Amino acid sequence: CHTDLHIIKNDWGNALYPIVPGHEIVGVVTGVGSGVKNFKAGETVGVGYFIDTCRTCYSCSKGYENYCPTMVLTSNGVDRDGATTQGGFSDVLVVNKDYVLHVPDSLSLAGAAPLLCAGVTVYGPMVQYGINAPGKHLGVVGLGGLGHMAVKFGKAFGMTVTVISSSPRKREEAVERLGADAFLVSQDPDQMKAAAGTMDGIIDTVSAFHPIVPLLDLLKPMGQMVVVGAPSKPLELPAFAIIGGGKRLAGSGTGSVADCQAMLDFAGKHGITADVEVVKMDYVNTAIERLEKNDVTYRFV
């Protein structure tokens, strides 16, 4: 995940070296404590972006523990005992049962791993904001790790899916291979204008600075856009872009444990996995370098 790259390079100034990255984790249970009833040895499980939350704050009590202010991150976090957490690039992991997910047996381990971050990051807001109803029109902005998952979930929900991208060369990938219904080049004003006012919801996954007014124009009145990519430069939002048409703009970060489990169950039912390139652990430094150059088809595992 790109977040690992940011942490390794200390882009956000919060690196706790030495770092063991990784928060898209799938593995097999080797043992459970005596109080654990819902998991057993030999079972395939997953761990996502966080491994503990306070369980008492507003967010935790409402089931939005992914917004708990004192959550313990899976990697580069500070655990309750003060130790730095070490993520999924390790051989073994000890995790509280409440933050472990059941991974359906039908999914490949490699293809399931990115669901724990990329998958829930787009699935969560789609469900929270009702951008998951059959027949509705979903716009997916950006076709990377997050975007390709949004296309797959959108199609599985029975939606009409349009991919919006700055690179015209992604059309074939989006439409032919991932099954999107349409493709818009964001820099083509004629294409964008022709699609104005047609979308019920938009998931914006782009993490580079980009204009969002042309995207908001794609929404129907009362349409919902959700930002899940995080450009470091502030996005520009003139009030008129959302006042006309009563459009709604929200942000969303990862997902709750319940959302994550629901997403995995849904993925299992519909055979949805991430598209990945599987590499050996001794290739990890090269993989990180390639990730930095965007030289990866969606996700390394």
Ligand SMILES: [Zn+2]
């Ligand atoms: Zn991630």
Ligand SMILES: [Zn+2]
């Ligand atoms: Zn909390």
